[in-house]
Amino acid sequence: MTRARIVICEFMDERAVAQLGAAHDVLYDPQLVGDAARLRAEAGQADVLIVRNLTQVRGELLAAMARCKVVGRLGVGLDNIDLAACEARGIKVIPASGANALSVAEYVVASTMMLLRGAFASTEAVAAGQWPRAALSNGREAAGQTLGIIGFGSIGQTTARLALGLGMRVIAYDPALMPDAPVFAQTGVQYGHLDDLISASDAVTLHVPLVDATRGLFSAARIGQMKKGAVLINTSRGHIVDISALSAALRSGHLGGAAIDVFDAEPLPASAVLQGCPNLLLTPHISGLSMQSNERVSFMIAERVLESLK
Missing domain, CATH: 3.40.50.720 (NAD(P)-binding Rossmann-like Domain)
Known part of the structure; x- marks a missing residue:
């Protein structure tokens, strides 16, 4: 050879x-x-x-x-x-x-649990002698919450399997799949039209490629369709979520939290839009890395x- x-x-x-x-x-x-x-x-x-x-x-x-x-x-x-x-x-x-599907899925489920619970940012306060127990006592358990998965390929399906194991209800949308596609019955996941999924979910996770149809998919209007207190996870690509609109929704309290692993420009330049933003987890494009x-x-x-x- x-x-x-x-x-x-x-x-x-x-x-x-x-x-x-x-x-x-x-x-x-x-x-x-x-x-x-x-x-x-x-x-x-x-x-x-x-x-x-x-x-x-x-x-x-x-x-x-x-x-x-x-x-x-x-x-x-x-x-x-x-x-x-x-x-x-x-x-x-x-x-x-498929090789990094489990790594991404674990990141999504862990981030969802942390954001729903709302207690991940208390370290500095507790270490400083504060005791914000009352303020942090109203977090939500993942079990019984609805996870909406947009993009139901290998990563989306692996995420669904983990979320179902926690007792979450899972609905999914994928433009490449018909509502009666066998994968929904095989995985125990309900098909949902995009807008219905967004408005019904307590947490939404994105697993779509960056193409013309997904660029700007989560605009201010779509973020506004999400349930008050819902959380958003993006491990797919930058440019899919409007970061300025996301920041505004977090600061206003409309969204309960967000985890963003991908950005329009990487490395992410210093961002006044994101600095000091509440209930926000930022990671440097590592969800698929373990x-x-x-x-x-x-x-x-x-x-x-x-x-x-x-």
Whole structure:
């Protein structure tokens, strides 16, 4: 078998890197994504490019990839890759479908429980000698609450399974699925039309790709449709939730809380809109990252890349 040149420009489990290196020539440099000129030069000599979500496989970088036949994506979102241009150039794009579903689902369920309970921000007060017991005694248990899942693929279905195990009622909407799709009966999840789901749910979680139809999906108007005191979780992509409208809804008390893991620009610049916002959890795009999910994602991509090079 001819040895191919594989360039990995973001972090990957090093055992999976070694698996690739046993059969092919590998350049592994997780910092390469931050050096655009060097990345273009290295990608120009690559038969395979392996990326996460920071690398924008489009424009000048894609034009430089004269030899490339495969792009491996260490994750599932593909909005950082120009799929049409890759297809036109004969480049196969391989995502790690399903490998990080459990990590995201656990993040969603844990965030939902914390936000419904409303007690996650008491550490500083208690450590300072305060005792806000009365103020924090009206949190809600997850059991009996309604979770609305928008996007019912692998991650949405895994989230539903965990939420059902907590005794939550789960309704889901996916534009690609008809109301009588077998997956709803198979999972014990009720189908809901989008607007009905939003108005009926105590917590809403988003699991949709960033496409024209989902950009700005949760506008001020849609956030206004949510139940008073409901919570919103976004682990999908930035640009789907209007962050200014979200902040206003949290500050007014219309929303009971939100957990946001993805942003319009990443890293997130300092934001006056979000600073000091109550009942808000912000994390740096890590819902799909855990020790175990990184192993699953990395080995899945390594194996699929090796298979594609045979």
